[in-house]
Ligand code: SF4
């Protein structure tokens with residue numbers, strides 16, 4: 001007998017519910033907008049006895065991640081969350097669990113970086129940590145924020161994975177917006193993420209050393225092993241998402257397609273703007289245009305195969321970046337180009353940068369990008385450069 | 396050292412080291428460009444070199460004199476600097492090797 005129910009929850013509370021049902025042992029986090037509600041809700045759950053976990057209060061995000069590393073190494077199931085400057089302060093420590101293979105699960109409420117100071121959403125903080133060896137997954141709505149956090153534990157703790165995983169949820173767009181979320185029965189979640197055993201734990205009776213010194217004679221071997229294992233997580237991630245689908249009725253893929261049947265133009269998004277882009281695709285379809293949408297659910301490890309497959313028949317790919325790599329353009333666009341370079345050199349790829357620091361991208365914004373991309377491809381035939389363009393910026 | 400031949404497939408997950416105290420087998424002596432050479436006729440057996448060695452690689456022998464274990468000695472020169480009697484001289488490894496050859 002399952003007791004599934006739909007509850008109105010903001011994204012932060014949906015995450016807190018997922019963490020509670022995952023029955024974590026240790027939480028260590030430091031509040032920062034727009035992630036604060038997750039930490040507050042979890043602290044409340046512990047205080048009210050709804051969750052039997054240790055909450056380690058710390059003075060910074062650097063310490064929060066350090067506490068998580070220690071707890072995870074001792075065999076605990078761990079959670080933390082952050083955003084923006086907080087994630088940056090955590091940055092140094094983020095490399096440790098991915099190299100020591102500790103399955104910590106974290107959530108980032110994606111937010112712009114200073115200056116000027118902005119508490120609003122973009123993906124600058126995500127892009128600053130894309131090379132740290134964490135599995136990075138994007139949620140598009142609050143249901144996904146819940147589901148993908150539950151799945152993140154199952155993925156991270158799998159014996160064939162053992163890498164930390166971060167679920168990315170757009171700050172405010174999801175963290176502070178209430179949506180109906182289908183909550184599963186706690187028992188079902190407990191069965192889906194069984195207790196796990198780390199192959200090595202800090203145990204005085206069976207001493208091991210973790211995070212040792214790696215002189216030049218061993219460091220490259222360590223990195224090779226890490227990279228090979230990281231690549232091998234891809235099929236496992238899909239397997240867990242399929243199994244989640246079988247149990248709970250909602251499954252996920254590294255690359256998700258919308259209206260891509262016979263599409264000649266594809267938009268590409270990550271995160272919450274995918275939902276607006278879907279509406280834009282619907283409207284353009286109604287106008288008789290062959291526009292579809294591709295959403296990257298998995299950002300790391302990058303799903304090369306699935307991505308190439310998704311765009312194999314399109315003639316024009318329109319990429320939205322919610323971050324700027326100064327002097328280079330949009331990081332998603334440049335990665336997508338490199339992913340396609342070997343196989344699809346003839347494909348037109350036009351990148352746009354938008355939605356920085358919480359600036360909304362309305363439906364018309366996506367239509368503009370598609371129209372503008374078509375124009376720019378034509379202009380390129382006359383020799384004009386197709387460099388990245390920032391949209392919605394006042395002259 | 397045999398461990399220098401380990402391939403990436405043989406490493407434990409996350410480079411965990413399962414053998415306690417294995418750092419002892421790591422030959423830090425290879426870092427050395429100068430080695431401490433002693434003239435024990437001047438030594439007063441005060442043990443200051445022993446106390447100050449940051450690598451803790453100096454041992455006391457049966458007669459109460461001190462000697463660096465060159466498997467670990469990194470050649471930092473702290474012992475030579477601290478010795479109140481000027482017992483210890485730092486000698487270039489290459490010169491030392493030459494002298495040994497000549498012997
Ligand atoms: S040179 Fe440095 S490491 Fe070597 S014995 Fe002297 S103090 Fe110790």
Ligand code: SF4
Pocket residue numbers: 437438439440441442443444445461477478479480481482483
């Ligand atoms: S510090 Fe100098 S005098 Fe004292 S024990 Fe060492 S070598 Fe001898």
